Amino acid sequence: MVIALRNLSKSYETAEGRLEVLRGIDLDLGAGDNVALTGESGSGKSTLLHLVAGLDRPDAGEIVIRGRDISKLDDRGRAAYRRTEVGLVFQQFNLIPSLDVAANIAFHAKLAGRHDPVWENELVERLGVGTLLTRYPEQLSSGQQQRVAIGRTLAARPGLVLADEPTGNLDEANGDAVLDLMLSLSKGTGSTLLMVTHSQKLADRLDRQLHLRSGKIA
Known part of the structure; x- marks a missing residue:
C-alpha cells in the first residue's frame, strides 16, 4: 500500500470559532492507482492533499506513506520526503525565477538524484515547451x-504524484495532453496519482473517483 490514511482529522481556528475541515478520513491507495478527488469548494480536498504532501500536520490520525507515518516526521524529515518521494503539482507554480525553463525542469530530479536527460527531453516534447527552454518564468504565460x-x-519520476487542478490554467488540448x-x-x-x-x-478518465462532502468521503 502506498497511501494509508487512518482517522485523519484537521481543523482551523477562524473568527467564528473552530472549523472542522476533515473529519475522520480513511483511505487506501496502492501502486499504480490513479484517483480523482472531487467535491464542492470548502469540502477539504486541498487540505487533504497538503497533509499527504507533508505541507501541514493533522490534528489527529495517521498518514502512512509506504509504511512510514509522515505526520510524525519533523520539518527536515518532511522536506526530505517531498524531495525524494512525492511530486507536487499545485496551483502555485513555484518556479525558480533565476533559472530558465530547462533548469527549472531539471531541478527537482537533480535534488532527488534521478536526473535523466533522455526522460526530460521526452517530457519537453510531450509538454510542448521545446521553444521555451531558454526563457525565464516571468517571460511565460500562466499556461506555459x-x-x-x-x-x-514528472522529471523526477516520483512514486506518488499529488495534483491540485493540474490543468486549471490550460486550454482543453493542452489539458488533455498533460x-x-x-x-x-x-x-x-x-x-500513484491523486488528483483534485x-x-x-x-475525473471520468481516472480509474477511481472519491467525493469529499463536509470533510468526509461520501
Missing part, C-alpha cells in the same frame, strides 16, 4: 508556467 511546473514534477502524460507515468512506472479536480470530464 503550468506545463513547466508539471514537467519539473493528463495523458500523468496517466502514462502512472501506468508505466507504477506511480472540479472537472467531471477529467
